[in-house]
Amino acid sequence: MPVKGCRLCGSTELASVVDLGATPPCELFLTREQLDEPEPTYPLHLRVCTSCWLAQIPPLIRPEDTFTEYAYFSSYSTSWVEHARRFTDDALDRLAPDFVVEVASNDGYLLQHVVARGVRCLGVEPSENVGRAAREKGVPTLTAFLDPQTGAAIRAEHGPAGLVVANNVYAHIPDIVGFTKGLRALVADDGWVSIEVQHLLTLMELNQYDTIYHEHFQYYTVASAMRALESGGLALADVELLPTHGGSIRLWARPAEAVSGHSRRVADVLDMEKSAGLRELGGYARFGERVARVRRDLLRFLIDAADEGKTVVGYGAPGKGNTLLNHCGIRPDLLPYTVDRNPYKHGRFTPGTRIPVLPPERIAADRPDYVLVLPWNLRAELTEQLAYVREWGGRLVFPIPSLEVAP
Structure with missing residues (x-):
């Protein structure tokens, strides 16, 4: 599939950042019987849009091809489960939502803590096998990909969510605009959306190029994430810098009509990105x-x-x-x-x-x-x-x- 343009803004001005050759999908582990069968590979070439500065790879693999049966179970990382517990305790204490939805909820690693607090919740997980593991833990889980229609259907059945969580999924969706509109459909008009995603700034500064793979369609700065959120009716209110996954950002967004401006932390990170050259081609050259x-x-x-x-x-x-x-x-x-x-x-x-x-x-x-x-x-x-x-x-x-x- 040739590169046609930026999936966020539509610009055709995409500049090469790094070309890693061709690789197979990173989570399609082979059985012994498959060792003598052909194995497809796909180009892995990171480019950046010089209009909106979204870093991205071509959408050569559909999410349905990867996430229907998935090899990654979040709960096998003890530190990640603890990270989720701390986040959950803080968010529930501070925001007091009566309904929590997590998108890409995996095996219930996070929502199990919401269940333990007695708060109504729902996981939306496309992978049948890991979603099954979540249900076995007592975490209500819907097997589905999020889009505007799914978001609207969940809202109609369960009501709006005071908190929507999307950890390590915002990079996995080629249709950024549709996915963001799905988040907006889920969240209450006065609710919050929390998104954790790897920060392009630390990816580049710390040579974390191995986090570039076909499941990750794009790589965000706060600046490009703000534009992505706006495409679906959300606005960034605050941001946190996290050490997880080598350096991540936690984006706190709300429906656009509920946000009058962003925090000082947002302005500080935008300044950091600009100083690192991530809004000009020279910052990507080396x-x-x-x-x-x-x-x-x-x-x-x-x-x-x-x-x-x-x-x-x-x-x-x-x-x-x-x-x-x-x-x-x-x-x-x-x-x-x-x-x-x-x-x-x-x-x-x-x-x-x-x-x-x-x-x-x-x-x-x-x-x-x-x-x-x-x-x-x-x-x-x-x-x-x-x-x-x-x-x-x-x-x-x-x-x-x-x-x-x-x-």
């Missing part, structure tokens, strides 16, 4: 060079370790890890396996690179010299989980933002 450095350093480390007879295995099988593995061309000769806490992935193979995914217990059994941590955004959590690696002199390796072999 990103590709930094990406190339990450690739060279990681490959050099793995090759040197192999030449020295050292063993390196992976920890985690996140979507971002598959961007990194495919871009670097890492195969089982350099990384014989990775492990993951999610049993859904056990016995499967990483897309493109065909690296086996095993249970975490395999690391203690094999006692490797190095463990390459692919979900580097969970560094604090995983450093604690993997502390036992030091017992035999093993070391953890973090590839992003630059190669680091922990002492």
Whole structure:
């Protein structure tokens, strides 16, 4: 599918930021039977619109192709569940909503805390398998993609929501305008919408290029997010900078008619983005060079370790890890396996690179010299989980933002 124009403003002036070649969908882990079958790949080329400054990749894969059966279960990250609990407690105490809707609610990782507080809620989750897991936890969950019609139907049946939560989904929707109108349909006229999404500023400053994959259709600054919200009848009231996923923004939006202006924090982040050059092409020019450095350093480390007879295995099988593995061309000769806490992935193979995914217990059994941590955004959590690696002199390796072999 050729690039036709910006999906937000329609401009045809799109400039290249970084071209990562072609990769398969990052969460389509292969079964053993699929190893001898063809595997489709799609170009992974990030561009930025020089009109509205939305960074984006072409919509080559439909959300329906990825999210109907999904390999990612949020609850396997202990720190992410705790992050959701803190957010829930604060939002319920401060806003006192009588009805909460979460879009892309996954396995109930967040709404389980709303249920525990006795507040009426509903999850809207397109993936049948993870939605089933949420219902098993007692979280009411509708299997659906959000669009204006779905939002209106939920409102008609359940009433407007005082709080609508959309964590790590605003980047996953190619139809930004339709999705935003769906959010507006859900929220009460005096309600709040909370959106968490990775911040393009930290993605670029910290070389987090592995978070570019086909599930993420766009990458937001606060400036481009404001324009996206406006397209669906919402306005940004406040913003928070979060450490999650390597650096995220939490956008607090309301129906446009309920907002008279934005907070000082919004103005401060807009100034930060402007100072970083993210509203001019020059700010994007050197990103590709930094990406190339990450690739060279990681490959050099793995090759040197192999030449020295050292063993390196992976920890985690996140979507971002598959961007990194495919871009670097890492195969089982350099990384014989990775492990993951999610049993859904056990016995499967990483897309493109065909690296086996095993249970975490395999690391203690094999006692490797190095463990390459692919979900580097969970560094604090995983450093604690993997502390036992030091017992035999093993070391953890973090590839992003630059190669680091922990002492």
